[in-house]
Amino acid sequence: MKLTDPAQTLAALLRCPSVTPAEGGALTTLAAMLGELGLSNDRVTFSDTGTPDVDNLYSRLGSDGPHLMFAGHTDVVPVGDADAWTQDPFAAQIADGEMYGRGAVDMKGGIACFVSALARLIERKGAPEGSVSLLITGDEEGPSINGTEKLLAYAKAKGEHWDAALVGEPTNPDQMGDMIKIGRRGSLSGTLRVDGVQGHVAYPHLADNPLRGMLTLADALMDPPLDAGNERFPPSNLEITSLDTGNGATNVIPAHASARFNIRFNDLWTAESLAGELRGRLEQASRADRLRPGRDPVRYAIEFDSRSSPSFLTRDSALITTLSAAIAEATGRTPKLSTTGGTSDARFIKDYCPVVEFGLVGKTMHMVDERVALNDLESLTEIYEIFLERWFASAGAR
Template identity: 85%
Template sequence: MKLTDPTQTLAALIRCPSVTPQDGGALSTLGSMLSELGFSNERVIFSDTGTPDVDNLYSRLGSGGPHLMFAGHTDVVPVGDSGAWSHGPFDAQVVDGEIYGRGAVDMKGGIACFVSALARLIERKGVPEGSVSLLITGDEEGPSINGTEKLVAHAAARGERWDAAIVGEPTNPDQMGDMIKIGRRGSLSGTLTAEGVQGHVAYPHLADNPLRGMLTLVDGLMHPPIDAGNDRFPPTNLEVTSIDTGNPATNVIPARATARFNVRFNDIWTAESLTDELRGRLEQAAKKTRLRPGRDPVRYTIEFDERTSPSFLTRDEALIETLSAAIAEATGRTPALSTTGGTSDARFIKNYCPVVEFGLVGKTMHMVDERVALSDLESLTGIYELFLERWFASAGER
């Protein structure tokens, strides 16, 4: 395999059926590539109650500073109906200038491009003056319990320190060079239960329909808007994802209704202040009687999930400007600096060093016929190579 060719490195990774939490040989394949470049590799398996064991890889080249981390994951989502794919989801076939396969975009492609960028830089100029590490998990598409969060803590406890990090998730909406993620909104999930009194639909005065109460509570959570956002983040947004009574009958008023919701929030809030805000809204909404005339306040309970992701924003100008300049030179585009989208493993890395995200175009991620243009692989490899060369060169001047 020619490590300077991102198509070849990506094909080798795609051919590993690493559907989370199974490794499928992906970490061994990646570790062999890195060993060829001079990296030392450490495999670490983490476990936790109620979750599958997960294999992880930490690789480092060099021993001194400055120290750059590249983070990502080799696990992929299930393929769905494999018969619906135009080409085998783990065959890595190249057709009409695109390579097909699960993980091509999310995110084996980003890993492949970083490996090839390093191989090119080492071939052209030798090993950078400093250290490069790869922190790769098999748990990003799963519960994210036995992966990056534990791996970065494990490495830090062993004495590893980093000056900056890039996560290679697909960040570009339409074309290479569109966007760098310089932060992420927080994520808070909750379960809301409205209590009622079961009864016959023909005799509603003898019952108390909890769906009326639930609609009142949900309206209170969603209106008025939680905030208007700011110059760093879009407005906080709450989405109800399910409302259920477990009631199969059409002539029975159920005893209770349960709703699940998720809030993606900006840096106006902490998890604590946001939960206080939502509790206050529910307390006020429970007293409203438009859907429940003559009734006492809605009886309800609210539980928030313990695993809340905080919002964060990276302000490291050297990291952001060096990456932006590399993107502009390679693509002719000035990338937007964004905090949109969902959460990523960058939320675990932010506590150890400044972190940004930049990778491929994300249009086909998680889809049938996930694929990436070979020209995009070449573009991302070139961007990473430029960035690596300039970041290490400028580190000595800072």
């Protein structure tokens, strides 16, 4: 295998069926590649009650100097209906200039490009004057309990320290060079339960339909909007993702109703302040009687998930400027600096060092026929190589 060719490195990774939480040979394959480049490899498995064991990989080149981390994951989501794919999802087949496979975009492609960029730099100039590490998990698409968060703590306990990090998630909406992620919104999930009184639909005065109360409370959660956003982040957004009564009959008023929701919030909020805002809205709305005239206040309970994610914003101008310049040189585009999208493992890394995200075009991630243009693989490899060289040059000068 020619490690300087991102198509070859990606093909080797795609042929490993590493559907969360299975390692599928992906970390073994990656470790072999990195070993050829002179990196030392540390494989570690983490466990936790109620979650599957997960294999992880930490690899490092160099022992001192400025230290750059590349972070990512080799686990992928399930393929879904395999018969709906036009190409084998684990065969790395090429058609019309695109390589097909689950994980081609999210995010084995980013890992492959970084490996090839590092290989090209080493071949052209030798190892960087500093240290490069790869922190790769098999748990990003899963519960994210036995992956990056624990691997960071494990590495730090062994004396590792990083000056900056690059996460290779697919960040570009339409074409290479569109967007760098310099932060992420926070995430908070919860469950709202409303209690009523079961009864016959023909005798509603003898019952108390919890859905009437649920509609009132759900409306209060979503309106008015939580905020209008700011120059750093888009508006915070609450979405109700499920509504259930456990009732299969059309002539029975249910006894209970529950709703699940998730909020992606900006830096105007913390999980605690947001929970307080929602509790206040619910308490006030519970006394509204438009849908329940003459009734006592709605009986409800709200519970927030214990694992929330805070919002964050990276302010390391040298890191952002160096990556932006590399993108501009390789593509001729000036990337937008964005905090949009969902959460990523950058939310764990930001506690250890400044972190940005940049990878492939994300149009087909998680879809049937996930695929990446071979031209984009080459473009991202070029960007990463320029970035590596310039980051170490600037870090050494600081």
